[in-house]
Amino acid sequence: MTADTDHAREMIPVLRRLGTVVDTAGRTEASVIAELRAFRPDGILTFSEFRIADTVRLAQAFGLPYHAPDALEAITHKDRQRERFAAAGLDAVRFRTVTALEQVAEAIDHVGFPAIVKPVVGASSRNTIAVADPGECRTAVAAALSGTEGPAETAVMLEELLVGRPVDAPWGDYIAVDVVARGDDVRPVFVTSKFALAEPFRERGGYGGHSVLPDAEIRQVCDLACRAVGTLGIHGVADVEIKLTVEGPRVIEVNGRLGAWVDDLALRSGTTDPADIAVKAALGHPCTPAAPFGHGPAAFHYLVVPPMGARRVKAVHDVPALRRLPYVDRVTVLAEPGDRADWRIGSGSNVAAVTGVAPDHDALAETVAAIEGTYWIDYE
Missing domain, CATH: 3.90.1170.30 (Pyrimidine nucleoside phosphorylase-like, C-terminal domain)
Structure with missing residues (x-):
């Protein structure tokens, strides 16, 4: 099923070589569900951050296993995610959700500095910047909410800045772990080590499967990633970003889909096959992930x-x-x-x-x- 976007429409000829395509452009969700029902689907999956909510609704309509509906907000909203982590005793980070400039002063009083301003809902490091004082904070929040200098946000978070430990260039002070979850069974699939961020918080990509980190630390990071996913009601694949601090690994965020470039890096490094694991998990087929990192x-x-x-x-x-x-x-x-x-x-x-x-x-x-x-x- 393709979304009503320019990119999706461009991909339809390619996708039709692989199977049947249901185009959703200009259609109601009810009409799409009626067409899909004829195919009697056995599983459901999305690789897009922006289609998770649609996929949850379709899973409900067909009685298919996927992310729990009551977990959707925590999966897609960073502030709700922080609340879940704190309630589960997994990790506690000071934050406040801000929807108007009048809320900035109270948010600063609670969070303190250094802090980070970022969208409550979003991806790809959009409108994300560190702030060190009230003036910087107010300016960043005003710009994000107004959209005068970039994309407009309806809500942002002011969040305690997780300070990474010193690392040598070009390596990053954070790492990502993709996992597969079926009920209480949550297992690591692939570890993506990261390059240093470009200012202010823009990703420069990653590499795998052999990390510069020692194996013992990678296992610790994988354990934290699996526990984070286990608190959110995720079914299927998820991508967890983790900050490497002097006190130990801390959760940055969980995304309810496969991470960017993960399948490509895993295959080219000869480590594992995340997309195959994701499809098998969606269909309820047995899948036992290989080791999530290698030494080649x-x-x-x-x-x-x-x-x-x-x-x-x-x-x-x-x-x-x-x-x-x-x-x-x-x-x-x-x-x-x-x-x-x-x-x-x-x-x-x-x-x-x-x-x-x-x-x-x-x-x-x-x-x-x-x-x-x-x-x-x-x-x-």
């Missing part, structure tokens, strides 16, 4: 992110210079001259994705440095 070469997906001060792509040139770098297999250019490059739109302003496989961590670090040192694009 590191498959990577590196995102080239504009500097924070950039506002627009001015020129793109010499892309082959990126392709000639050692261990790079593919470069996907995501921007054209004239495209917006505002940090407020998060991953929507990424200008390229560079993928490949490095034999070890030293080679991967050298490759990342070479990508960042290659002159191939100009900004305004």
Whole structure:
């Protein structure tokens, strides 16, 4: 079933080569359900953050196992998620939900500084920024709620900033674990180690399955991820982001779908097959995940992110210079001259994705440095 979006419509010819497609464009949910009922579905699954609520409703209509309806808000709303974690004794982070500027002062009194402002509902690091004092906080909240400088939010969170421990470049101070959950049985599927964030909080991608972290710490992170998913009523796959602090791992958030690039990284690193596991879980078939990390070469997906001060792509040139770098297999250019490059739109302003496989961590670090040192694009 395809969503009523430009991207989904572009993909329909490809999807029809794989099976029957039900196009939802311009249709009521009742008419879509009536058409789907004729197929007598055995399972249901989405890989899109923005289709989780629709998938929950369809699962209810067909009596199919999926995320619990009463868990939907906690899965898709970051503030409700924090409440669930605190109630379960899993993790307690100070936060306040803010829908109007008049609420900022009380939120600051409760949360303190340093803090982070981020959307209650959203993905891809949109409108996410750290703040260190009341002036910065008020400015960030005002910009996010008004949409005068970027996407408008109906609600944001002011949240205690989880400070990551010091790490060497280019590695990140956070990590992601994808898991599969069926009732109380929650197991890790794949670990995605991360690259350092671009300011203010924009992801630069990840690599797997061999992490720079020691195996014992990876197992600790996997255990925390599984416990976090177990508190939310998730059925199927989920992606958990975890901050690595000096006090130990802390949950950043849980997403009720497979993480970005996870299936690609897992397959190219020869670790496991997350999409296959997700489909088997949706159908109720037996699936026993392999070890979620390995010790072979590191498959990577590196995102080239504009500097924070950039506002627009001015020129793109010499892309082959990126392709000639050692261990790079593919470069996907995501921007054209004239495209917006505002940090407020998060991953929507990424200008390229560079993928490949490095034999070890030293080679991967050298490759990342070479990508960042290659002159191939100009900004305004």
